[in-house]
Amino acid sequence: MMEAQIVRMWIQFNVPRIEDGNNFGVGIQEDVLAEVSGIERDALTFLDQFTRYYASRGKLVAKAAKYPHIDDYRECIRDMDEKQAISMRCIIMEIRNHYSVLHDLIEKNLDRIKVPRSNNTMSMY
Template sequence: SPTKLEGFHTQISKYFSERGDAVTKAAKQPHVGDYRQLVHELDEAEYRDIQLMVMEIRNAYAILYDIILKNFEKLKKPRRETKGMIY
């Protein structure tokens, strides 16, 4: 759904913004290991989030594939008459 896609986009944008801030701080103060650790933790968290996104996308495609497979004959030979249609 568009809402999920927007959520994915928002999450990724937020990650890049937060990571950019952390990298800037780490570059300005290289002696502070906490900033480098923060970048590492942000990367690990985003990796897990992206794995979940990919699984959701995979599941959506699996559902779509199942629907297409179950209706393949109807897709190959659609009804030619409009009488039988409910709409």
């Protein structure tokens, strides 16, 4: 998530002032910024999911400790852990996909991100 914030700030600092015309490079910057924002949103969602998991698991462990003779609590904890392991695998793949797309976007458009407008604008007249 920190890397996405650094990339977002770098691109935002490269956005030129608003002028008429020749905004193709700025549009590319905005597309990359939208992808970075999506990564940040998803990262926060993933972090929230981990927090909820540990809170729920803590409650179940407390109940399992309070009622050690009830096997259903221990089984529920095992099931929850297995579900979380599968969920973590999906999250890791999603993060990989996000960063792969971001890398591809930046690599293909690096010149336009660094210098969104060309200096040698040709006059139509």
